[in-house]
Amino acid sequence: MIPIDYYLWLSAVLFTIGVLGVLYRRNAIIVFMCIELMLNAVNLVMVAFSNYMNDAAGQVFVFFIMAVAAAEVAVGLAILIMMYRITKTTDINILNRLKW
Amino acid sequence: MNALLVICGLGFVSLLAEIANFKKLLTALVVLALVAAIVLGILDWGTPRAYYHDMVVFDNFSLAFTALLCTITLAWYVMARSYFEHQSHQSDRSALMIFALAGGIIMVSFNNMAMLFLGIEILSISLYVLAGSNKSSLFSNEAAFKYFLMGSFATGFLLMGIALVYGATGSFDITKIYVFVHDHGDTMPRFFHAGLVMILIGLTFKISAVPFHFWAPDVYEGSPTPVTAFMSTMVKTAALGAFVKVFQTCFTPVQPAFLIIVQAIIVLTLVVANVTAVYQVSVKRILAYSSIGHVGYILLALMASDGSALGVLFYYMVAYSAASIAAFTVLQAVELSSGSTGVDSFNGLYYKNPFLAVVMTIAMLSLAGIPPLAGFFGKYLVFAKALEHHYVVLVILGVVTSLIGIYYYFKVIVAMYKKETSGTTPTQYSRVLLVVLTLVILALGLFPDRVIGLLIP
Numbered sequence: 356m357i358p359i360d361y362y363l364w365l366s367a368v369l370f371t372i373g374v375l376g377v378l379y380r381r382n383a384i385i386v387f388m389c390i391e392l393m394l395n396a397v398n399l400v401m402v403a404f405s406n407y408m409n410d411a412a413g414q415v416f417v418f419f420i421m422a423v424a425a426a427e428v429a430v431g432l433a434i435l436i437m438m439y440r441i442t443k444t445t446d447i448n449i450l451n452r453l454k455w
Numbered sequence: 456m457n458a459l460l461v462i463c464g465l466g467f468v469s470l471l472a473e474i475a476n477f478k479k480l481l482t483a484l485v486v487l488a489l490v491a492a493i494v495l496g497i498l499d500w501g502t503p504r505a506y507y508h509d510m511v512v513f514d515n516f517s518l519a520f521t522a523l524l525c526t527i528t529l530a531w532y533v534m535a536r537s538y539f540e541h542q543s544h545q546s547d548r549s550a551l552m553i554f555a556l557a558g559g560i561i562m563v564s565f566n567n568m569a570m571l572f573l574g575i576e577i578l579s580i581s582l583y584v585l586a587g588s589n590k591s592s593l594f595s596n597e598a599a600f601k602y603f604l605m606g607s608f609a610t611g612f613l614l615m616g617i618a619l620v621y622g623a624t625g626s627f628d629i630t631k632i633y634v635f636v637h638d639h640g641d642t643m644p645r646f647f648h649a650g651l652v653m654i655l656i657g658l659t660f661k662i663s664a665v666p667f668h669f670w671a672p673d674v675y676e677g678s679p680t681p682v683t684a685f686m687s688t689m690v691k692t693a694a695l696g697a698f699v700k701v702f703q704t705c706f707t708p709v710q711p712a713f714l715i716i717v718q719a720i721i722v723l724t725l726v727v728a729n730v731t732a733v734y735q736v737s738v739k740r741i742l743a744y745s746s747i748g749h750v751g752y753i754l755l756a757l758m759a760s761d762g763s764a765l766g767v768l769f770y771y772m773v774a775y776s777a778a779s780i781a782a783f784t785v786l787q788a789v790e791l792s793s794g795s796t797g798v799d800s801f802n803g804l805y806y807k808n809p810f811l812a813v814v815m816t817i818a819m820l821s822l823a824g825i826p827p828l829a830g831f832f833g834k835y836l837v838f839a840k841a842l843e844h845h846y847v848v849l850v851i852l853g854v855v856t857s858l859i860g861i862y863y864y865f866k867v868i869v870a871m872y873k874k875e876t877s878g879t880t881p882t883q884y885s886r887v888l889l890v891v892l893t894l895v896i897l898a899l900g901l902f903p904d905r906v907i908g909l910l911i912p
Binding site for chain 1: 568569572573576578583584587590593596600603604607608610611614615618619621622625626627646719780797
């Protein structure tokens with residue numbers, strides 16, 4: 356059996372890639388994908404711990420995360436399309452009209 | 456629990472209103488159901504009960520916050536009538552608002568991390584749509600998009616935190632986590648602490664405390680004014696309720712290590728929010744920064760790790776929400792008549808509509824913390840609570856920042872009493888609501904112990 360540390364390090368790496376992607380990429384679609392990557396890193400941790408501890412609760416939680424992530428992306432893409440209709444671009448650098 | 460069921464049922468009924476063609480009845484139905492939810496919440500008072508295998512627990516804290524959330528939504532619904540009536544998508548907007556409220560109720564009554572996550576998401580997803588509900592305005596779209604990106608980013612952190620805490624303690628149930636951490640306090644693995652910090656980051660995003668506040672002013676400014684009012688009252692109350700539940704009940708055994716982080720957040724929140732607010736020229740943005748600043752004061756009360764802080768928190772939220780809704784009602788009336796939310800659109804309001812100007816003055820004075828209004832006692836109690844626990848430096852900082860606060864609140868007041876006037880007289884507002892809110896602010900200031908006593912065991 357693969358030790359749990361391996362799963363934890365893998366998901367830590369995935370999570371970090373996701374966070375860096377959200378912070379550095381400028382294309383809205385890629386930013387969406389990076390958020391999904393973060394959530395999937397979480398799923399991996401949950402499933403690994405769940406299997407390690409012989410406790411089903413973690414795997415049930417993963418289903419919740421998947422369902423909610425799908426709902427979130429549905430809303431997010433709708434908002435993106437609404438914005439694309441006005442600005443004709445998916446570059447998030449245009450999000451600078453509201454500034455302090 | 457009954458309140459939550461009524462609210463969820465109302466959400467579905469509102470969705471059906473468009474199809475079944477009873478949109479005209481919807482306003483009455485929403486008001487009735489909200490009143491019913493408040494009454495049902497009060498009827499359960501004093502009988503804590505757990506539902507669905509301890510997924511949600513309605514104790515006095517949850518019931519008080521449930522009733523408060525429903526009351527805020529009711530007041531807000533009266534305030535935001537122009538946002539619903541004679542608009543397309545009336546039933547969709549009502550349904551989203553009601554579902555956001557359901558999410559808020561779950562956030563203050565969860566007993567399991569899964570419910571916390573679901574509550575936050577139900578609240579947030581509804582709000583992403585509401586923030587962008589003015590479809591033709593690029594500002595509204597931009598606010599919705601920013602809110603969505605930042606919200607789901609924060610959710611990622613929160614979830615990672617929950618997963619790591621689950622790995623360390625073997626449970627999502629917050630009472631089980633508490634017992635486990637209490638028994639194994641010194642031998643917890645390192646990733647448990649990483650998980651705690653991530654939960655803290657996720658929730659700090661939601662309550663918009665500095666340094667995770669940068670989305671809030673933009674989102675508050677871009678959203679339609681009624682939605683901004685909803686965000687800065689209902690949503691903020693629910694998020695703070697969740698924050699308290701996680702950090703006052705679940706993680707008290709490890710609190711000493713986290714007090715330093717929370718102290719840093721408080722210092723940053725108080726200073727950054729209040730200083731930045733001074734430079735704002737839009738009343739909407741001033742109110743946004745003021746709502747960030749108030750989070751700092753509330754967190755200060757939570758530094759006291761005993762149960763009595765909950766009473767102070769509840770009182771502060773009631774006082775803050777009443778003053779905020781009153782201020783936003785006036786702001787909306789001024790915006791509808793002048794088309795702008797700048798401070799100069801308030802010029803000479805007293806000579807055009809003395810009633811609105813007086814209400815706005817009382818709301819601003821209460822937010823600034825001038826006696827004998829409710830806001831003053833809120834701040835006073837927070838400072839007293841913090842002093843009891845010897846946070847002298849933080850209290851001095853709090854007093855100094857509320858003095859800065861007086862400056863920007865008075866900017867609005869001074870504008871209203873200027874001789875020069877501009878624009879037309881605001882007419883669209885609910886006089887009854889404003890009178891009630893003013894009375895609440897005054898009454899809370901005169902009899903504060905009634906409300907605080909509610910949550911002291």
